[in-house]
Amino acid sequence: MRRHRYARERSLYRCHSTTPVSLAVLVNIICIRWKIEEDFQAAKGLAGLDQGQVTCWTSWMRWSLISLFAAAVLAVPHAATRAVEKTEHGLQLAPASGRELLAVLRITALLTPRRDLEHALHWSA
Numbered sequence: 484m485r486r487h488r489y490a491r492e493r494s495l496y497r498c499h500s501t502t503p504v505s506l507a508v509l510v511n512i513i514c515i516r517w518k519i520e521e522d523f524q525a526a527k528g529l530a531g532l533d534q535g536q537v538t539c540w541t542s543w544m545r546w547s548l549i550s551l552f553a554a555a556v557l558a559v560p561h562a563a564t565r566a567v568e569k570t571e572h573g574l575q576l577a578p579a580s581g582r583e584l585l586a587v588l589r590i591t592a593l594l595t596p597r598r599d600l601e602h603a604l605h606w607s608a
Contacts, residue, residue, distance in 0.1 A: 526554035557584045
């Protein structure tokens with residue numbers, strides 16, 4: 484059982500194991516579960532999974548696939564930067580955040596949209 488720090492609501496966890504496990508292992512599993520949920524929420528906001536406005540199954544599946552692929556593209560370098568490596572100066576770098584990686588991806592891989600007047604008037608017409 485766990486009580487929320489502010490709302491004082493109680494959360495119950497039920498765990499099953501075929502072999503006896505210690506309380507520390509169970510608490511570690513609960514903490515991992517919350518980390519996964521936090522990562523999923525961050526991926527939804529970062530990759531736009533929660534911004535799709537779809538009306539049919541096919542478009543919903545496409546939007547979900549593209550959003551999850553974008554989250555995976557950002558998660559791989561994020562996981563790679565978590566590995567602690569010393570730089571040539573002997574300093575340890577902090578892991579890159581998802582927002583940071585998205586900014587680098589936009590600068591390096593994505594084309595900048597055209598914003599000139601001729602292009603805007605062409606599409607307006």
